[in-house]
Amino acid sequence: MQDNYIIPASTRVGHVHLKVTDLKRSLEFYCGLLGFEITLLYGDEAAFISAGGYHHHIGLNTWFNKGGSKAEKNTVGLFHTALVYPSKRDLAVIYNRLKDSKYPLTGASDHGVSLAIYLDDPDGNGVELYWDRPKEEWPKNVDGSLMMYSKRLYIDDLLGDL
Incomplete structure (x- = not known):
């Protein structure tokens, strides 16, 4: 690890990609309730959503968790x-x-x-x-x-x- 490195001030978080258990239900929350717009659907397994036409601010996928359980509060993760x-x-x-x-x-x-x-x-x-x-x-x-x-x-x- 190099000492004294400082990330550029203009760096920003580009997007978050979440594992979800039910894509339709997640889209109802993020798009239907919070107002994001779908920019791309990847079949019924993933979606990319944004505010204001950006390619995506949030990715949602069921690749590993379709029908799985909710995120646990007392475990490592987001x-x-x-x-x-x-x-x-x-x-x-x-x-x-x-x-x-x-x-x-x-x-x-x-x-x-x-x-x-x-x-x-x-x-x-x-x-x-x-x-x-x-x-x-x-x-x-x-x-x-x-x-x-x-x-x-x-x-x-x-x-x-x-």
């Missing part, structure tokens, strides 16, 4: 996929959509740098939906380092942008 919404209002809109659909949430937090809503997809994969506050509003410690925390997200404050 903690969650985090989806960044462009505005606080957009986060409020998806919150209302989830609430109207009676989709269960697993949490909601104000992290100082962001506001986040947590849920699990139908296979038990964690999903974080969040909005980043402008960087100049991020809380800092006395020494200037970034301060993050997990405090209660006040839904009324979130919905105030609607």
Whole structure:
């Protein structure tokens, strides 16, 4: 391993590819509920979905798990996929959509740098939906380092942008 290597600042996560047990059910969640668009279907075994026409932000496949069991919380694997919404209002809109659909949430937090809503997809994969506050509003410690925390997200404050 080479010392002092720093990944380029413009590097980004291109996509997440998830193993799922039921492709149709996953598409109902990611496309039907969250609003992603299908960019490619690979038979009835895999799909690639995106926001805004990108080739894919999320891949879904049943290659190894078709009809299998949900992801276990206490095993090694993906903690969650985090989806960044462009505005606080957009986060409020998806919150209302989830609430109207009676989709269960697993949490909601104000992290100082962001506001986040947590849920699990139908296979038990964690999903974080969040909005980043402008960087100049991020809380800092006395020494200037970034301060993050997990405090209660006040839904009324979130919905105030609607």
